[in-house]
Amino acid sequence: MSETWLPTLVTQTPQEGYELAVKLSRVAVKMTQPDGDVRAKIRADYEHDANALIAASSVVAVHFQTIAQANNHWKDR
Template identity: 65%
Template structure:
């Protein structure tokens, strides 16, 4: 089974959790080395700009998921 079988979710909150997962998977697929990701975490964990950028990526992914779910209007 695929790690991403669908963009459809029951609720907006579930959609937001999926947006976070999409964002995290993008990082993991881009940098598959666990040790390298762990080492870099210290560089961005206390950097306000990096954390803001993460929020922007999650927001973009959430927008995609919301559209796929017809903004949960059904």
């Protein structure tokens, strides 16, 4: 991953911040399991697993908190 995929934590809206949080939660998985085919197979499993879906949502929550802090909670807008 030598290209730039995270130039800034600043987003225009909370919603864009949330979408960035989803992205950040997935990058760590990609870095640990770079093989797209394997990830696709794993994904097919966990998309039907409540515990995995909730755990994934938990990672998004932590990243969203970080991004919200970076944007001063979008209060300046």
